[in-house]
Amino acid sequence: MNQTNVLKEQNQVPEPTLRRLPWYLSNAKLLRQQGAQYVSSTQISKATNIEASQIAKDLSYVAITGRTRVGYDVGELIHVLEDFLGFTQGHKAFLFGVGSLGGALLGDSGLLHFGMEIVGAFDINPAKVGTTINGIPIFHTNSFEERMRDHAVNIGILTVPIEIAQTITDKMVAGGIKAVWNFTPFRIRVPYGIVVQNTSLYAHLAVMFNRLNAAL
Numbered sequence: 001m002n003q004t005n006v007l008k009e010q011n012q013v014p015e016p017t018l019r020r021l022p023w024y025l026s027n028a029k030l031l032r033q034q035g036a037q038y039v040s041s042t043q044i045s046k047a048t049n050i051e052a053s054q055i056a057k058d059l060s061y062v063a064i065t066g067r068t069r070v071g072y073d074v075g076e077l078i079h080v081l082e083d084f085l086g087f088t089q090g091h092k093a094f095l096f097g098v099g100s101l102g103g104a105l106l107g108d109s110g111l112l113h114f115g116m117e118i119v120g121a122f123d124i125n126p127a128k129v130g131t132t133i134n135g136i137p138i139f140h141t142n143s144f145e146e147r148m149r150d151h152a153v154n155i156g157i158l159t160v161p162i163e164i165a166q167t168i169t170d171k172m173v174a175g176g177i178k179a180v181w182n183f184t185p186f187r188i189r190v191p192y193g194i195v196v197q198n199t200s201l202y203a204h205l206a207v208m209f210n211r212l213n214a215a216l
């Protein structure tokens with residue numbers, strides 16, 4: 001590893017922290033709805049079941065300082081967290097594979113609130129190409145390279161059948177995609193510098209079943 005990479009790794013926010021910060025954000029939004037102006041680590045701790053010291057440590061990565069005794073300004077906390085987590089930046093994405101899962105993601109307006117705008121989707125099924133879901137146009141996969149020239153997109157969402165997961169990933173990367181949100185159960189390979197986020201509902205299900213069995 002060279003010097004730049006070492007420095008990059010040292011400056012990286014730990015993944016568990018990045019996973020917890022959205023919980024604090026949701027909690028702060030709920031408190032704002034309820035009319036609260038300030039929130040302390042102890043209050044967030046009670047609501048999220050995470051140690052107050054851990055919360056303070058997590059929030060130390062974010063540019064916010066609490067006020068003695070009153071805590072954090074709720075509005076400021078929301079603003080700073082949304083900004084830090086990249087939810088305000090409007091990341092544009094393309095989705096590949098408009099099946100049950102891909103179609104559901106296109107229909108989910110919630111992604112936009114988290115800063116991800118799906119500007120187009122690709123499929124090969126003639127019944128889907130040329131239609132829209134939630135106002136998002138569905139193009140033929142063959143036109144991907146052309147569409148990449150029209151939009152500043154750097155995220156690709158992968159919801160294709162497992163057999164073509166790698167082929168489509170290679171296509172995305174060759175076309176200029178910098179991050180792949182992989183929903184397929186295939187461990188895709190990408191060149192150095194390309195970000196991959198694997199997401200599986202089933203992985204969480206396995207954890208739940210395992211814990212449930214242990215509790216019975």
Ligand code: NAD
Pocket residue numbers: 096097098099100101102122123124125141158159160161162164168182183184185199200201202
């Ligand atoms: P599906 O069969 O309903 O949809 C797949 C879609 O991909 C179809 O519309 C098909 O026409 C399209 N497709 C085929 N070849 C293509 C190509 N070359 N370019 C673009 N699109 C193409 O399948 P599904 O149930 O939506 O599942 C899709 C993927 O997501 C699978 O790999 C599945 O294992 C995975 N999945 C993951 C989770 C999760 O929790 N991560 C949940 C459900 C499904």
